[in-house]
Each structure stands twice: as structure tokens, then as C-alpha cells.
Amino acid sequence: QQQVKQSPQSLIVQKGGISIINCAYENTAFDYFPWYQQFPGKGPALLIAIRPDVSEKKEGRFTISFNKSAKQFSLHIMDSQPGDSATYFCAASEGSRDDKIIFGKGTRLHILP
């Protein structure tokens, strides 16, 4: 049973375009939704995170949109740059009751120069 479903598996975007990665979850007890960025040969690093009490969070060119009723959240990368080429993982946890952090399968993003 896949608790966090992520799409697409891979994505190619032109430089300056908008990259959009989507995730869906089933467990309504999840209360923390981070996105991690991973470059080849490195461990993932936290990019941005959101809690369900807000519908959107923005940090620079990165925005999380959260739809609690649809149990979906997405990452938007504005003005995508070649340096954004990496693998992105969404994740979810119910931090108030459990300590497991469950990841999606990842999206390999490639920004064309």
C-alpha cells in the first residue's frame, strides 16, 4: 500500500518555465508535508514544508500548494533553472502521533538550458 503517491516520475521543463510535481495521500492523520531535493550522489535535503492549517507556502521560487479536502499537495518551481535539475521527493508524517516519515517515489526533474 503506497501511502504517498507522487507524479510524474520524470519531468522535462524549459529554462524559465514552471515545474509542477504532484502528490496525493490517503492517511488523513498526516499533518506535515515536506519536499526534499536530491542531487546525484548526495543525500536528500529539505527544500520546503507545509502543515495543513495553510493552503500555500512560498519560499523564493518554490511554492507548495495544499488541498486538504482533496488530500493533495504540489510543488511549483517558478522560473525553473538548470541548477534545479534534481530528484524531488514529497513526504508525509503524522508527527503528533507517529515518528515515521513516508516518502513518495520521487520525480526526476530536468531543466533544459
Place this chain on the structure above:
Amino acid sequence: NAGVTQTPKFRILKIGQSMTLQCTQDMNHNYMYWYRQDPGMGLKLIYYSVGAGITDKGEVPNGYNVSRSTTEDFPLRLELAAPSQTSVYFCASRPAGSTNEKLFFGSGTQLSVL
């Protein structure tokens, strides 16, 4: 500022051999995790620990064992290596508390079982 340190970085095992993947952190984090990463499959949680002396199973614990005798160290043990355990293994840690859920990852151990 070491953070989370994993050793070794690469290892090749023969089927049936055993080994321990080492993980240590110097941030005094209570929570530590082991994930495996397979192409197109994301990160799967193997085991985790919320403090010294406490461990619990994740999504894919079969074939692995862990221990947590100190806050700093969280080794992962493979007793009888199988080809299905070929993967990249990541250790991660974070502080306790629901307001500090950022995971700090190590740089990974690439393991091949032949």
C-alpha cells in the same frame, strides 16, 4: 560541522555475507532513521529509533537489524546478504518534537550484493 556520517560509502558483498552499515550524528538528535533507495521506488523506511534503547520497524524491515545503544550511533546490520538488498542506504536524523521535523541525511552507502 560533520552532521550525519555514514560509512562505508561503497561496498560489494557476496550472497550470504554479513556486514554493518555505520551511521553516527553529532547533533544530539533523538530520532534516527534508515532508508533504502531503489531506482524509481523512492525512499523506503527500514527501521527508526526515537532514542537510545528504542527501535521500531519501518516499511521494509525484513533482512535487517538495528541497535541504538547511544544517542549518536545507529548501525544497520545485514546478516545474510541477498541480491534484493542491493541498494543505496541513507541514514537520517532529526531533533525530537513535532515542530522540528526536518530530516538531516547522510551521503549514503551504495551496496551491491553479488
